[in-house]
Amino acid sequence: MSLIKSISGIRGTIGGKVGDNLTPLDVVKFVSAFGIWLQNNKNKKDLTLIIGRDARISGSMVNSLATATLQGLGINVIDLGLSTTPTVEVMVPELNADGGIILTASHNPKQWNALKLLNEKGEFISGENGAEVLALAESEDFNYADVDDLGKYETRDDAFDIHIQQILDLPMVDVEAIKAKKYKIVLDAVNSTGGIAIPMLLDKLGCETVKLYCEPNGQFPHNPEPLKEHLGDICELVIKENADLGVVVDPDVDRLALIDEKGEMFGEEYTLVAVADYLLKNKNGVAISNLSSSRALRDVAQTHNSEYFASAVGEVNVVNLMKEKNAVIGGEGNGGIIYPELHYGRDSLVGVALFLTHLAKENKTVSELRAGYPSYFMGKKKIELTPEINVDDLLTKMEKEYQNEEVSTVDGVKIDFENNWVHLRRSNTEPIIRIYTEAKSQEEADKLGDDMIAKIKSLI
Incomplete structure (x- = not known):
């Protein structure tokens, strides 16, 4: 089971041990960190957040924990209930809110759930902001509201219509x-x-x-x-x-x-x-x-x-x-x-x-x-990382190996050939190098991936 803390949010499997999975205590901790981060950055007391969730089984429980935590911080909550990610994103600026939380693990199986964090524009918070929220969560330096200052709670059922x-x-x-x-x-x-x-x-x-x-x-x-x-x-x-x-x-x-x-x-x-x-x-x-x-x-x-x-x-x-x-x-x-x-x-x-x-x-x-559109076929392969593999050095070697082609190093190394391409990047969630390829046939895309694996192994 897993708890994945990233700059874009927190996701994990329901149940298990605190810190290893998305337990009730973890939900409270990370929602607290996001709420306090907003309070610090907005520098005002009367904050309002939009919250919405997909239909996964744990959604109601996670929603209750999140909304109560926000109210405990003195933050007002507008709960859209069952919603979609884009609907919550649209409703944050529509209701002039200060941010939002979407409770969804997107395409992950039913045992997963997640907190996706939005700014006042209804957009995912930046990597820099996400790092600040994670740091706050680790510090657990939380200060909750007095009883007279608890946040208000209301629901809306017109979000889809809007x-x-x-x-x-x-x-x-x-x-x-x-x-x-x-x-x-x-x-x-x-x-x-x-x-x-x-x-x-x-x-x-x-x-x-x-x-x-x-x-x-x-x-x-x-x-x-x-x-x-x-x-x-x-x-x-x-x-x-x-x-x-x-x-x-x-x-x-x-x-x-x-x-x-x-x-x-x-x-x-x-x-x-x-x-x-x-x-x-x-x-x-x-x-x-x-x-x-x-x-x-x-x-x-x-x-x-x-x-x-x-x-x-x-x-x-x-x-x-x-x-x-x-x-x-x-x-x-x-x-x-x-x-x-x-x-x-x-x-x-x-x-x-x-x-x-x-x-x-x-x-x-x-x-x-x-x-009417050009037909391309994609291949996806991977190489398991071992301690002796220096990924940065390896990607630099691949960049030099294909320096006469069109090469991008914006995210890993992408090599554009005349009729196909390959993209090599370190996974953010697994100890692997992902190898994406695209060509005019599936056979060609798969062969290009195999050729790249062979080239990488020759450079290790």
Whole structure:
């Protein structure tokens, strides 16, 4: 079992020993640290935080601990209850709050939960701020409020309505074009909050929703990461229902995977590619993804005379580069769409609305749309680290070995060859070097990974 403390939040498995897992005492400690950090930085007493959770089994317990802790610090709490990550992000500035906490372990299995920490903009706190929160947690220098100064508690049940209306009001979302198509869509929400939010959105867009695993009870019917090997049921149901599209979201609804009308994966990498294609067709600008995302986004940007840049891996890094370059669209290859016209966070709901607008305006089936994009195949391999391996030295050697190619050292080492690429980076959560590759065929991508492993071993 595990407790992972990172600059972006705290995640761990429920139960077990304090400090080794996400126990009640750990929840109280880290929520206390975040609340006190906010008080120190805001330099005011009357703070308000937004809190929301996905549907996982431990959510209610963790929510009770977190909200009571914040009130104990004298911080007011607005509890959205069952929500999504992007909905909480939208509601923080909407309600003029001072920050937020999302209780979700995203695509991790049901035994996991986590605290994701937001600033007053509804964006993940920076790495520097995260380090300060962790330091406070370790010090346990907590001072709680007197009885007359406890925080107030209230609930809101209109957050989904507000979030969805903001999406419908976006100029690039053509509600009438989508309604005219009367799309039939199968939805797999892995029995979490996407089963509430996505049908509400699709109803407003005039779509018929066929629900699969949409009961928000936290009993995940399959591994909640929306990858091909976990999605056999929806692929079959799309064909059986003669549906136009399948939509898959993870438990906190910040990753979006699509299934075409033939029951085939559209490809998580291509969710962002398709949305960017639509947006850049209408407005030249900049597209951003991370270094481990598909080259297809760069190709699509170039066809629209737009620029493409890659950030280090991690949503915070993508957002920072998007702001720096004033990007039109950005995200990650795991199906994460970040549309700054709405907010700087991965958002499956706005991704669905933009994708359906694109599909309707192109007047194509989903498979026809996918066929219009360059096809790339990705490989993922790893090398176990041993004490004698100096990762920094090894990556420097690889950089020199391929100095005549296009090399980036923003995050590990990425080598761009003419027809493929490889990205080598140290894992943040395991003692391994991750090796990502992409090429024009799966065989080529896998061979490139094996060749890189052989080269690395020759340099150790």
